[in-house]
Amino acid sequence: MALDTKYTNWQVAGLVALRVLIGWHFLYEGIAKLMKPGWTAAGYLLQSKWLFSGLFHAMAANEAVMDAVNFLNIWGLIFIGLGLIVGAFTRAASLAGMALILLYYVCNPPLVGLYYTIPSEGNYLIVNKNIVELAALFVLFLFPTGKILGMDRLISRLLNRIRS
Amino acid sequence: MSKGKNDKGKSEKKPADGTTMDRRDFLQGMATVPVLGVFGAALAGKIITDKRSESAAVRKTTAGDISDLNIALLGAGAEGQVLMNACLKIPGIRFKAVCDIWTDYNQLRAVRILQKYKHDVTGYEDYREMLDKEKDLDAVLIATPDFWHAEQTIACLEAGLDVYCEKEMSNTLEGAARMVEAARRTGKLLQIGHQRRSNPRYIHCYEKLIKEAGLLGRITSANGQWNRSVQPDLGWPARYAIDPAVLKKYGYASMHQFRNWRWYRGLGGGPIVDLGSHQIDIFNWFLETPPSAVMASGGTDYYDRATHEWYDTVLALFEYETDQGMVRASYQTLTTNSSEGYFENFLGDQGTLNISESANRGGVYREPSAPPWDQWVTQGLLSKPVPSLPVDTAGAVLDVRETVSPDKHEIPVTFTDPYHQPHLENFFNAVRGTGTLNCPPDIGYETAVTVLKVNDAVEAARRLRYGKDEFRIQ
Numbered sequence: 001m002a003l004d005t006k007y008t009n010w011q012v013a014g015l016v017a018l019r020v021l022i023g024w025h026f027l028y029e030g031i032a033k034l035m036k037p038g039w040t041a042a043g044y045l046l047q048s049k050w051l052f053s054g055l056f057h058a059m060a061a062n063e064a065v066m067d068a069v070n071f072l073n074i075w076g077l078i079f080i081g082l083g084l085i086v087g088a089f090t091r092a093a094s095l096a097g098m099a100l101i102l103l104y105y106v107c108n109p110p111l112v113g114l115y116y117t118i119p120s121e122g123n124y125l126i127v128n129k130n131i132v133e134l135a136a137l138f139v140l141f142l143f144p145t146g147k148i149l150g151m152d153r154l155i156s157r158l159l160n161r162i163r164s
Numbered sequence: 165m166s167k168g169k170n171d172k173g174k175s176e177k178k179p180a181d182g183t184t185m186d187r188r189d190f191l192q193g194m195a196t197v198p199v200l201g202v203f204g205a206a207l208a209g210k211i212i213t214d215k216r217s218e219s220a221a222v223r224k225t226t227a228g229d230i231s232d233l234n235i236a237l238l239g240a241g242a243e244g245q246v247l248m249n250a251c252l253k254i255p256g257i258r259f260k261a262v263c264d265i266w267t268d269y270n271q272l273r274a275v276r277i278l279q280k281y282k283h284d285v286t287g288y289e290d291y292r293e294m295l296d297k298e299k300d301l302d303a304v305l306i307a308t309p310d311f312w313h314a315e316q317t318i319a320c321l322e323a324g325l326d327v328y329c330e331k332e333m334s335n336t337l338e339g340a341a342r343m344v345e346a347a348r349r350t351g352k353l354l355q356i357g358h359q360r361r362s363n364p365r366y367i368h369c370y371e372k373l374i375k376e377a378g379l380l381g382r383i384t385s386a387n388g389q390w391n392r393s394v395q396p397d398l399g400w401p402a403r404y405a406i407d408p409a410v411l412k413k414y415g416y417a418s419m420h421q422f423r424n425w426r427w428y429r430g431l432g433g434g435p436i437v438d439l440g441s442h443q444i445d446i447f448n449w450f451l452e453t454p455p456s457a458v459m460a461s462g463g464t465d466y467y468d469r470a471t472h473e474w475y476d477t478v479l480a481l482f483e484y485e486t487d488q489g490m491v492r493a494s495y496q497t498l499t500t501n502s503s504e505g506y507f508e509n510f511l512g513d514q515g516t517l518n519i520s521e522s523a524n525r526g527g528v529y530r531e532p533s534a535p536p537w538d539q540w541v542t543q544g545l546l547s548k549p550v551p552s553l554p555v556d557t558a559g560a561v562l563d564v565r566e567t568v569s570p571d572k573h574e575i576p577v578t579f580t581d582p583y584h585q586p587h588l589e590n591f592f593n594a595v596r597g598t599g600t601l602n603c604p605p606d607i608g609y610e611t612a613v614t615v616l617k618v619n620d621a622v623e624a625a626r627r628l629r630y631g632k633d634e635f636r637i638q
């Protein structure tokens with residue numbers, strides 16, 4: 001297919017695959033939490049050990065705050081995931097995803113000298129899968145594909161039409 | 165994609181301003197939307213399998229016929245009250261009498277509680293008087309000290325009553341044998357109080373995990389323990405002390421002996437009989453045979469031997485010649501340290517089962533080399549695996565990415581009723597003719613033979629064999 005930008009077809013395929021895979025991950029993380037009755041991020045926040053841990057602990061202790069945090073987290077994950085999969089508002093979704101993941105990372109970073117009781121499925125030193133996914137989202141932000149293979153293509157046409 | 169189709173025919177060149185959409189724009193714009201379909205299908209599949217495995221794990225007992233039963237409690241001490249409280253939760257059970265020789269203490273307390281629950285009960289000191297006067301009883305629950313079980317059970321059976329008798333069936337083999345014979349002779353029901361036999365978690369482990377799924381593979385070993393902390397001797401409020409003449413009439417030399425009967429020869433069997441019988445009974449049940457030999461080391465090492473005639477510490481080794489081959493099992497009771505509490509473990513070449521009566525404790529662990537268990541998780545026999553918490557891994561050599569330790573599967577049957585309730589319900593169902601006993605006298609006898617020989621083995625200080633016909637009353 002002919003492309004509007006200077007990416008090669010393989011570059012597009014690679015970027016779109018990355019976008020869809022990360023989107024899938026976000027979407028299921030959100031839906032899984034939604035389906036788990038009484039799921040709350042409080043346990044994760046209470047684990048917090050590093051910078052801002054005082055803030056995270058205080059958030060976990062306040063029920064109203066936790067309700068809001070849980071709501072934003074779950075629906076944030078779901079909408080970011082949907083956006084990335086279908087390629088709608090791709091750059092905004094990438095940025096929002098980075099912000100969410102940054103929060104997770106800052107909350108429980110695998111730094112030297114910090115020990116967590118929540119088991120992790122791998123072994124990490126400073127770099128964990130969160131930070132890798134964050135970097136991948138940054139790549140998606142810099143090399144957006146929504147207008148090539150994604151609904152951003154239709155959205156931008158519509159916006160242009162409204163503007164003109 | 166369908167939108168693309170609608171556009172068929174009017175595919176003109178896209179103008180430079182980027183405001184119109186042609187067919188190709190739609191195709192490219194919607195290119196990744198079908199992923200949502202795949203996602204939805206995967207999600208639906210996951211929800212369905214999870215639901216199925218959850219609903220398979222939920223078992224309901226049906227109430228069945230609940231005609232009222234008139235029952236008496238014989239022995240209203242610690243265990244008698246536990247049984248009484250469990251019965252108060254079971255529909256259709258009406259207490260008519262409480263018999264206990266500690267008339268103004270345990271008997272009075274039980275009578276008062278039952279009256280509070282609107283049971284019209286009469287108290288008795290002597291069980292024979294109760295049997296004479298109470299003519300419309302259906303069944304009796306016996307929770308007196310072990311050395312009274314044989315005489316009282318036989319008298320109740322002969323009076324035409326069905327009997328639930330606490331373990332240990334008797335403190336002597338001769339007494340237990342007479343109980344089996346009396347049950348056969350009278351045709352009345354006798355349930356022995358090894359309540360794990362009716363515990364839905366234990367039944368699930370035996371019937372589903374071991375029998376149906378064969379999860380453990382070939383069981384090669386078992387171990388169990390009941391460790392408890394140091395406890396002072398049981399006392400009594402001085403003003404409620406029983407008249408020595410009455411004590412003597414019922415076989416007790418003193419108030420101390422009456423309260424601490426478990427430790428005395430001729431009255432109880434010590435911790436190995438008191439606690440061990442529950443768990444060694446599970447060995448016999450799950451391994452489907454009583455053992456062929458036992459060795460044991462034990463003694464009264466810590467407490468005063470004058471008041472602790474039976475051993476405060478016993479370590480026993482059993483040999484089980486099962487259909488699958490030899491199983492060697494160890495069991496211990498400690499009364500000086502409570503480390504790890506009480507549980508039973510069954511170890512096979514494909515997995516490990518850990519089970520305890522205590523608070524839904526337990527788990528199943530797959531050997532790394534065993535075939536996957538996903539099928540059993542889907543069928544609801546096991547919970548999904550929870551990764552075991554990495555123990556401190558410092559210094560250990562790990563695989564590149566994963567921390568290798570067997571995943572834990574929970575036993576997906578939770579049980580929140582009083583521990584004895586299902587065993588009592590099983591008994592009452594049998595009395596009503598809607599069920600069969602989970603622990604009839606032959607099983608109780610087999611366990612009594614198994615357990616009482618441990619004390620013999622300690623005494624003999626060598627390996628004792630069980631004769632095959634030792635476990636059966638002809």
Ligand SMILES: NC(=O)c1ccc[n+]([C@@H]2O[C@H](COP(=O)([O-])OP(=O)(O)OC[C@H]3O[C@@H](n4cnc5c(N)ncnc54)[C@H](O)[C@@H]3O)[C@@H](O)[C@H]2O)c1
Pocket residue numbers: 238239240241242243244263264265266270271289291307308309310312330331332357358359414422423438
């Ligand atoms: N299944 C279990 O989990 C479990 C747990 C504890 C005890 N038990 C069994 O229950 C039985 C009782 O144990 P316990 O801990 O309640 O002992 P206990 O000493 O607390 O109670 C025994 C009661 O029986 C009464 N009694 C004694 N001799 C009597 C007689 N001849 N006639 C009438 N009443 C008499 C005593 O006054 C006392 O109230 C024992 O056989 C024990 O092995 C079973």
